[in-house]
Amino acid sequence: MINLLLINGPNLNLLGQREPSIYGVQTLEAIEAELHKKAEKQGIKLETFQSNSEGALVDRLQKAISKVDAIMINAGAYTHTSVALRDALLSSEIPYVELHLSNTFARESFRHKSLLADRAVGVISGFGPMSYQLAFDGIIAFLMHQERK
Amino acid sequence: MINLLLINGPNLNLLGQREPSIYGVQTLEAIEAELHKKAEKQGIKLETFQSNSEGALVDRLQKAISKVDAIMINAGAYTHTSVALRDALLSSEIPYVELHLSNTFARESFRHKSLLADRAVGVISGFGPMSYQLAFDGIIAFLMHQERK
Amino acid sequence: MINLLLINGPNLNLLGQREPSIYGVQTLEAIEAELHKKAEKQGIKLETFQSNSEGALVDRLQKAISKVDAIMINAGAYTHTSVALRDALLSSEIPYVELHLSNTFARESFRHKSLLADRAVGVISGFGPMSYQLAFDGIIAFLMHQERK
Amino acid sequence: MINLLLINGPNLNLLGQREPSIYGVQTLEAIEAELHKKAEKQGIKLETFQSNSEGALVDRLQKAISKVDAIMINAGAYTHTSVALRDALLSSEIPYVELHLSNTFARESFRHKSLLADRAVGVISGFGPMSYQLAFDGIIAFLMHQERK
Amino acid sequence: MINLLLINGPNLNLLGQREPSIYGVQTLEAIEAELHKKAEKQGIKLETFQSNSEGALVDRLQKAISKVDAIMINAGAYTHTSVALRDALLSSEIPYVELHLSNTFARESFRHKSLLADRAVGVISGFGPMSYQLAFDGIIAFLMHQERK
Amino acid sequence: MINLLLINGPNLNLLGQREPSIYGVQTLEAIEAELHKKAEKQGIKLETFQSNSEGALVDRLQKAISKVDAIMINAGAYTHTSVALRDALLSSEIPYVELHLSNTFARESFRHKSLLADRAVGVISGFGPMSYQLAFDGIIAFLMHQERK
Amino acid sequence: MINLLLINGPNLNLLGQREPSIYGVQTLEAIEAELHKKAEKQGIKLETFQSNSEGALVDRLQKAISKVDAIMINAGAYTHTSVALRDALLSSEIPYVELHLSNTFARESFRHKSLLADRAVGVISGFGPMSYQLAFDGIIAFLMHQERK
Amino acid sequence: MINLLLINGPNLNLLGQREPSIYGVQTLEAIEAELHKKAEKQGIKLETFQSNSEGALVDRLQKAISKVDAIMINAGAYTHTSVALRDALLSSEIPYVELHLSNTFARESFRHKSLLADRAVGVISGFGPMSYQLAFDGIIAFLMHQERK
Amino acid sequence: MINLLLINGPNLNLLGQREPSIYGVQTLEAIEAELHKKAEKQGIKLETFQSNSEGALVDRLQKAISKVDAIMINAGAYTHTSVALRDALLSSEIPYVELHLSNTFARESFRHKSLLADRAVGVISGFGPMSYQLAFDGIIAFLMHQERK
Amino acid sequence: MINLLLINGPNLNLLGQREPSIYGVQTLEAIEAELHKKAEKQGIKLETFQSNSEGALVDRLQKAISKVDAIMINAGAYTHTSVALRDALLSSEIPYVELHLSNTFARESFRHKSLLADRAVGVISGFGPMSYQLAFDGIIAFLMHQERK
Amino acid sequence: MINLLLINGPNLNLLGQREPSIYGVQTLEAIEAELHKKAEKQGIKLETFQSNSEGALVDRLQKAISKVDAIMINAGAYTHTSVALRDALLSSEIPYVELHLSNTFARESFRHKSLLADRAVGVISGFGPMSYQLAFDGIIAFLMHQERK
Amino acid sequence: MINLLLINGPNLNLLGQREPSIYGVQTLEAIEAELHKKAEKQGIKLETFQSNSEGALVDRLQKAISKVDAIMINAGAYTHTSVALRDALLSSEIPYVELHLSNTFARESFRHKSLLADRAVGVISGFGPMSYQLAFDGIIAFLMHQERK
Secondary structure (H helix, E strand, O other): OOEEEEEEOOOHHHOOOOOHHHHOOOOHHHHHHHHHHHHHHOOOEEEEEEOOOHHHHHHHHHHOOOOOOEEEEEOHHHHHOOHHHHHHHHHHOOOEEEEEOOOHHHOOHHHOOOOOHHHOOEEEEOOOOHHHHHHHHHHHHHHHHHHHO | OOEEEEEEOOOHHHOOOOOHHHHOOOOHHHHHHHHHHHHHHOOOEEEEEEOOOHHHHHHHHHHOOOOOOEEEEEOHHHHHOOHHHHHHHHHHOOOEEEEEOOOHHHOOHHHOOOOOHHHOOEEEEOOOOHHHHHHHHHHHHHHHHHHHO | OOEEEEEEOOOHHHOOOOOHHHHOOOOHHHHHHHHHHHHHHOOOEEEEEEOOOHHHHHHHHHHOOOOOOEEEEEOHHHHHOOHHHHHHHHHHOOOEEEEEOOOHHHOOHHHOOOOOHHHOOEEEEOOOOHHHHHHHHHHHHHHHHHHHO | OOEEEEEEOOOHHHOOOOOHHHHOOOOHHHHHHHHHHHHHHOOOEEEEEEOOOHHHHHHHHHHOOOOOOEEEEEOHHHHHOOHHHHHHHHHHOOOEEEEEOOOHHHOOHHHOOOOOHHHOOEEEEOOOOHHHHHHHHHHHHHHHHHHHO | OOEEEEEEOOOHHHOOOOOHHHHOOOOHHHHHHHHHHHHHHOOOEEEEEEOOOHHHHHHHHHHOOOOOOEEEEEOHHHHHOOHHHHHHHHHHOOOEEEEEOOOHHHOOHHHOOOOOHHHOOEEEEOOOOHHHHHHHHHHHHHHHHHHHO | OOEEEEEEOOOHHHOOOOOHHHHOOOOHHHHHHHHHHHHHHOOOEEEEEEOOOHHHHHHHHHHOOOOOOEEEEEOHHHHHOOHHHHHHHHHHOOOEEEEEOOOHHHOOHHHOOOOOHHHOOEEEEOOOOHHHHHHHHHHHHHHHHHHHO | OOEEEEEEOOOHHHOOOOOHHHHOOOOHHHHHHHHHHHHHHOOOEEEEEEOOOHHHHHHHHHHOOOOOOEEEEEOHHHHHOOHHHHHHHHHHOOOEEEEEOOOHHHOOHHHOOOOOHHHOOEEEEOOOOHHHHHHHHHHHHHHHHHHHO | OOEEEEEEOOOHHHOOOOOHHHHOOOOHHHHHHHHHHHHHHOOOEEEEEEOOOHHHHHHHHHHOOOOOOEEEEEOHHHHHOOHHHHHHHHHHOOOEEEEEOOOHHHOOHHHOOOOOHHHOOEEEEOOOOHHHHHHHHHHHHHHHHHHHO | OOEEEEEEOOOHHHOOOOOHHHHOOOOHHHHHHHHHHHHHHOOOEEEEEEOOOHHHHHHHHHHOOOOOOEEEEEOHHHHHOOHHHHHHHHHHOOOEEEEEOOOHHHOOHHHOOOOOHHHOOEEEEOOOOHHHHHHHHHHHHHHHHHHHO | OOEEEEEEOOOHHHOOOOOHHHHOOOOHHHHHHHHHHHHHHOOOEEEEEEOOOHHHHHHHHHHOOOOOOEEEEEOHHHHHOOHHHHHHHHHHOOOEEEEEOOOHHHOOHHHOOOOOHHHOOEEEEOOOOHHHHHHHHHHHHHHHHHHHO | OOEEEEEEOOOHHHOOOOOHHHHOOOOHHHHHHHHHHHHHHOOOEEEEEEOOOHHHHHHHHHHOOOOOOEEEEEOHHHHHOOHHHHHHHHHHOOOEEEEEOOOHHHOOHHHOOOOOHHHOOEEEEOOOOHHHHHHHHHHHHHHHHHHHO | OOEEEEEEOOOHHHOOOOOHHHHOOOOHHHHHHHHHHHHHHOOOEEEEEEOOOHHHHHHHHHHOOOOOOEEEEEOHHHHHOOHHHHHHHHHHOOOEEEEEOOOHHHOOHHHOOOOOHHHOOEEEEOOOOHHHHHHHHHHHHHHHHHHHO
16 A cells, blocks of 8 residues: 655645635645545545644654655745755655646746755646646656556 | 647657666657547547757747647757747747656756746656656646636 | 734844844843834834744744734844745735844855845844834834825 | 848747737738848848758858858847857858847846857847848948948 | 935936836935934934935045044945945945935846945845935934944 | 937047047047938937046936937947946936947957846947947837837 | 763754665764763763754754853754854854764765854764764864863 | 768868868868778778758767767767757767867867767867867777777 | 156045055155156156046046057056946057056955956056056056067 | 875975964974874874875875775865875775865865865864874774774 | 877876776876887887976976977876966977877866867877877877978 | 065976067076176075976975065966965965066966965066066065064
């Protein structure tokens, strides 16, 4: 049985409330609910975690070691600044997908650089809440493919 | 009825033959066949085009104007060098998704800069042939969402 | 009635104790007391918050949404590194003033770049504890001016 | 008798159709027609060529060697990326004017750098279709001036 | 008795006339009148000077040597280019406050660099005409504080 | 009736005297005379101004506000350093053409950056005294085009 | 009697578990135990602290003020990103040694820049768990030397 | 039997005609003839190809896969701009030598960077038509050496 | 008979008054007097000029054309920013020496770049008022040497 | 039996004589004597070498090949400029420790870059003569650890 | 009769001993012997010199002035750092070929910049010991060609 | 009695022989003879030293410690690369003048950066052999001035 972990970083708890014209009207709870339904159908176990604190995110990633098969992470602003998150992901040795609601290349230049992307399985950005669905499908396909090998 | 166009740039005709350890064993024909099946099921019209020539790609994009609802583009090496492709995409005013087989951020530094990404709906990279599936699902979701608005 | 929030970032709880030759002998409590008195006189409600933790500061800013009319923020070291604070401030859509005790341009070059300044109403730096008074007067004048429009 | 060559690069065949608010409603055919009329009046021979393909443009420039007195070139996107066009122009040893419909300095930063400008007689940008008229007048004045010397 | 000098650089004589949506409707005369009133109340002597000429501003600063206790300077465009103004301020050895009507960090990138800021007592920007009031209050507080020492 | 202003910056009063092999033998007076004749024929009012002083150029531009329909400016060396000229042009809200006698891209690298170009209607460089004629024709065509709209 | 504080930053609690080929098989507890034994022998008081949270590390450093004679800090990923840790160390006015298990210069380029190094007594990197022993010996030698002066 | 492929990029078809003082008076045909003679003597099969079109060069390289033992390439201007040629060379997995007639380091700075060099067997530049001879000898020596291993 | 011109830029009229610990106690008048005496002895005609205005300096240099054999220039702060002074010096075609009282390389980094140095006969900096003497001797030796040729 | 080599680069022969406030009063001889004593106690053979000449240092390192088990090197100024020393160290394939008396990160910025550090076992800087002791202990621990593997 | 000089820089005396997988098993003596044989056959005089010392290499180059017709130089690490070698080569006015055993573009980025290349006749890199043969053939061809002119 | 040391770096022993059109026809011996005569007249002791070896120059500077009052140094190519020479000069604590025959700012860009200039008394460049005379006069004036203080 596959175990997935979905990590959401700072300010993503505000989803659906802030700037709906950009981020859509779906709350993080709604997105997580949809993913849980999808996971259940496919017999996959999904855990979710959100925090505004870099340290708490690192703590959570450490707890995942050898318990989780893959990680979906929307690290929000920490994508561009946190070497600690990068280290936590790399030391966990768990494959991960980096995802973003908005197209980070269409925003301020300091958002064009990701500290996580070069070691990710893949990166998805710009599809709004649909980015979560695509990340889910992508990482599952990746795990299936690994298994077959 | 939705009209989609899939554009593949230089060297992608070699898919399945070159460096299979990196790019997988699926040929471009196989990938396109899968997408055609998927499109047919959903009642979507899909056209595909591949060329090694920048000019031919620009010509093809110009012909799509007002005939196509969205574009999926894997511009390969031209992603990083072609202002002409960018201009052709922008002047067509057709929404597009940028996609890559490999994770471009894990490769040479000149592949980290895309001339297409900042105006794309979204970007998907690193999932191998699965990147095409995700791009298809993502752009369809985007079109549906636009319609509802 | 106007609601103001004063945010102080890392190490500012040490004010009046550390390096008094640079930062003066006034403690943060004394500065806050002075501002409370000033606010009371003008019939303004003032809340204050200090934390050394980036996550806690983001949490506090999120709670301010639609409850506060303007923010005064001395983000200390996070001014130069925290995209998360920037996102929290922007997503709150509350006007804010950036303030500093010391003249940041007279210090190490990594303090010359602020991640908050370009979206602030205004920036004040270098006047020691007086910077808080000036920020208070400036943001009140700004709010008055907005109202009149 | 003076022989002129007008070269237009990628996407300029779309003139008058795409983004008319920016580029005006005149088609490339109309612009070329106007120039032909002007040339005829002054007893000047004018040839024109457009292609989306860098290689085809290089081929055309090579054919001009010792047959043409001056070149007007709107290289479009290749202005910023094509060392091959530059080499073709320089090896032809024919004086040329670089021209642009839009003001390239008012656009994306990668359009501020031209690979052709430093060896051109002159550069004209920003006057819409009128840029072609000015380039024509400018290069003729240049040739007259050369002759008198 | 305290002697203050207010210096305004190029284009600031147009205040209240140009782009009122950005700079407000107050003229420089009105701003200076307000400051004169404030100064008079507190028994402070205030002189003012505006010029579009870099040389004239340098001449005026030289005349202030040993006659003025502090300077408020809005150097306008010269803030970003004039080493000569910097030298004049530094050689006068008079403490000064740098002030701006608009938030310079929210404008073109060449306005983010100030040649005066690192040696100023403090910097104030973004509060419109109120910036002059805050600069006045700040520099007076600074002088009082110096005296007490 | 159209009112035009021609501005010439530092060292351009030397035209025709210095380095005639580069700049031609025509003096600035001769160039201005030609333009005056051309203007008269078309029923256009033309004023001209030259100064070596940045402050004087700013003063002259300020006097043009709401009296002039368009400006032709050869700012010479100030093109590359003067934020004050840029501010004066922008605050005047008058459309302007930037022009140069020589091809600035063929000279020292510090001449490749213009502080005026990104907000100009268009830019013309490299045609010697003919640059003035082309700028005149270009700006008149621009004004006609605006009017028709 | 000498009081020492050993600070370990994010992900160092995983020592001995993650990537043992790089970091060795010793856990942080084992390293701390060894240091405690060494300290005891020399009559030195040693406290230790580890956290994944930047804010918690700042809090701990503030509590050390005037209670601790020297600090050994392995700030892990925060070495490269945390201005707040730097400020906490500097405002504590306690001498400190920066240490790393791995040779940071042999890793990604963003690890070559330390925000702590320029104000440290000294820096030690690359000796695995032995780095802690060397840091201990080095800081004790430094304190002895200071005392003798 | 060894199979060699010689690739020449844009503008090299003009050899012997353009700028003979730089490139010598030998035409590309003459150079190819010399190489054919040399190849024949050594019992080596040599094919040659020239094109001004990037796409055509990529097409030709793709056709060489598993038919050619080594490639000599003078990519001309595309050396500095074509990621697509690089990809075609790498995906072919055929060893190649990069060669240039002129010393590229003695020319414009944008010619100092090659997108092909870091993966080539070796690089030869500056010997005029002799560069082709040296490349031939060098790649044959390389193949012999490989074989012996 | 040799004609020399000594040019002094902004703030140099303050010499001897400002910061005597750096610049010495000699006034500009005293320095000029010394040079006049020296010139007289050698039968050389010396003129001097000082201004804080960039425009006035350009005007003065223009008047020197074909009347002066060599120029000594201490352009002060304009050394680092004035393309106009550079243009005036170059268009005059008069050999010049750049001189500075202080060692500009020991000061702020924006003083390390001179816009005049690359076309000067020579550069002298750091000897205080003695720099003027050395510049005088150096330029005279240069003129003598030219004559002999 | 372990063989160690201690290399000291330019100006280190002056130790104890120059700037004792920075480098301490111990001479290089005294430091070497201490290390010899320590080595003797542990049954280790230690050789030492100092030279101001880059070539002589390279010669000495070449002689160490297959005779020495590890190197301690304080390359002084050559740390930042000598690719030749780097090559000599790497081609010797002997593990080495880089050490410095002063904290190089607290000095001029050109001292922040080491050409040796990325391939060293570890780096030690800032502990004065004690740096040599720590380097000795560190490299011995490293060799022991290697042996055990 | 032609006189050639072969210069080898630091660490090249180790050839054949160090890292044979990269540099081959031929010693420098063997390479030089081969070249001597080749030279003798063609009636060419060849001298060789190797040193690890920059000064000794400069001395040797100075002695070659007017005694040598061409130089082949493998400056090793000094290629990237020695302005003195460059000056010695340029002041000798002897044509030279720069050569390298390995492909320097495939190695660390500080090896991509050569201080010698822009003034060399040509550059050869990557062919192992064969690079010396190619350099020999290339420089002889160059000298023959010069002679014919 | 004043003791002076004149240091000349690599390739300066070739003076008068190489490129006389640039460096003049005077040999280093002739220049030194002139300086010796001048020194003798003024009762000054002058020693001179030239070497092509960086290490030898460092050795010579170390021997000068406490025996020499001032140094004139033309470090030639080492000016731009030698941190070791800088260290030797600084650790000697002897005031020095940097001098150059040619105007280094008029040459390759890597000659614009001096590693010695920021700590020199002054810098003189561009006057040919006369630079040595000016350096002599300048340093003597400096020493006199120091004495008077």
